[in-house]
Amino acid sequence: MNEISVLMYMLSRKKSIHQIGATKKEILKSLNVKNKNKSVYFQDLLTGLSKYLEPLGLQIIFNSLNSHWFINYDNELTELISANPFEGRPSLSATLLCVLTSCLKNSGHTSIQEIRALRNKKDVKDDIKILEKEGFLELDKKTTNIRLTPLIGYKLDLQKLFVRLALKLKE
Amino acid sequence: MEELDLSEKINKRIALIKDDVLSGKINLLELQLNPIFSEIKNSINIHNIENYSQSYVNALELLNDKFEELKNLLSSLDIEKKFEAFLKTHPNEDQIFDIFRGCWRKTFHFEPISLKFLDYASNRYIKERITHYTIEHLTKEETNDQFLLEVPRYKFTEKIGAFYDKIKKKLPCFFEDVFDNELDQIEIYEQFVYLLHLLQLGKIKYQKDTNTLYI
Numbered sequence: 001m002n003e004i005s006v007l008m009y010m011l012s013r014k015k016s017i018h019q020i021g022a023t024k025k026e027i028l029k030s031l032n033v034k035n036k037n038k039s040v041y042f043q044d045l046l047t048g049l050s051k052y053l054e055p056l057g058l059q060i061i062f063n064s065l066n067s068h069w070f071i072n073y074d075n076e077l078t079e080l081i082s083a084n085p086f087e088g089r090p091s092l093s094a095t096l097l098c099v100l101t102s103c104l105k106n107s108g109h110t111s112i113q114e115i116r117a118l119r120n121k122k123d124v125k126d127d128i129k130i131l132e133k134e135g136f137l138e139l140d141k142k143t144t145n146i147r148l149t150p151l152i153g154y155k156l157d158l159q160k161l162f163v164r165l166a167l168k169l170k171e
Numbered sequence: 172m173e174e175l176d177l178s179e180k181i182n183k184r185i186a187l188i189k190d191d192v193l194s195g196k197i198n199l200l201e202l203q204l205n206p207i208f209s210e211i212k213n214s215i216n217i218h219n220i221e222n223y224s225q226s227y228v229n230a231l232e233l234l235n236d237k238f239e240e241l242k243n244l245l246s247s248l249d250i251e252k253k254f255e256a257f258l259k260t261h262p263n264e265d266q267i268f269d270i271f272r273g274c275w276r277k278t279f280h281f282e283p284i285s286l287k288f289l290d291y292a293s294n295r296y297i298k299e300r301i302t303h304y305t306i307e308h309l310t311k312e313e314t315n316d317q318f319l320l321e322v323p324r325y326k327f328t329e330k331i332g333a334f335y336d337k338i339k340k341k342l343p344c345f346f347e348d349v350f351d352n353e354l355d356q357i358e359i360y361e362q363f364v365y366l367l368h369l370l371q372l373g374k375i376k377y378q379k380d381t382n383t384l385y386i
């Protein structure tokens with residue numbers, strides 16, 4: 001078993017519904033790397049692997065929300081595969097954007113009441129339940145507090161979303 | 172001037188910058204790209220222009236990456252305010268759905284493999300690799316089995332008998348005369364085999380000097 005086998009396993013494993021891949025620490029531990037230059041070694045490994053993966057239409061991405069490295073299909077392949085989990089369900093996209101906005105404003109937390117206000121809609125509970133079931137958020141049933149999970153960092157290119165939003169506002 | 176070709180040097184320098192950016196040693200936004208473009212501009216000439224096309228492409232890729240970084244930085248400034256501003260325009264669900272277009276990702280996860288299995292497979296592969304082959308000679312054993320290719324004895328005897336009955340009227344005769352009327356080479360070969368058997372059994376005799384068969 002070589003480094004590529006271990007890395008492929010670590011980066012493509014699904015630990016839970018909103019945890020895919022591995023952290024730098026986990027990868028270095030599984031490869032038993034303890035030397036001084038482990039960060040450089042780690043970077044070289046990922047760069048090397050990404051060169052192998054590129055022709056296959058795969059890329060290595062970092063999810064800054066939970067510090068996990070994972071493997072993603074490149075843009076061309078993503079267009080071919082239906083990547084949008086809310087295809088035909090625009091209501092869920094709208095609620096998710098409201099949760100995202102509210103969480104950015106309130107240091108990662110929000111509530112059903114806030115979403116209801118932002119969405120300008122009386123009932124958002126069904127959408128929240130579906131988003132919770134699909135792993136995008138966690139709902140505290142007692143306090144009705146909502147917290148985004150790291151899944152959004154896997155499923156969405158947030159940087160691209162920010163750019164699209166900025167451009168939309170300029171229109 | 173004719174021999175000055177820095178394309179290789181520039182390519183290596185760009186590759187090094189890309190590695191440093193990836194490893195986080197340098198920030199592309201803080202890096203001046205002017206020296207690279209100046210170097211290309213000052214050293215390119217009619218004799219080395221072919222070698223410089225790749226250097227130019229590499230430098231442009233770097234510049235493009237820098238633009239992307241800048242775009243990302245600008246768009247992430249006060250992002251929560253931008254989100255709020257967008258929602259204040261009261262977009263309908265389809266407009267919000269459209270904002271997400273092209274932003275979705277598809278993660279690659281391969282569930283059937285596990286580290287435990289990889290470890291097992293690796294150990295098994297190492298253990299079962301055969302490096303030296305020893306040739307063992309088989310021991311021959313007696314068997315009473317009948318094989319399909321073996322022709323039953325009574326049929327062969329019958330055929331020899333029939334052949335003997337057919338030629339005995341001709342005897343004594345020359346060897347060739349026995350096959351006189353036969354044109355098919357396979358038939359001749361078959362009858363020759365019967366004749367050999369008859370000679371072996373002593374039913375027919377052969378005189379070499381006269382080339383004659385007789386009883």
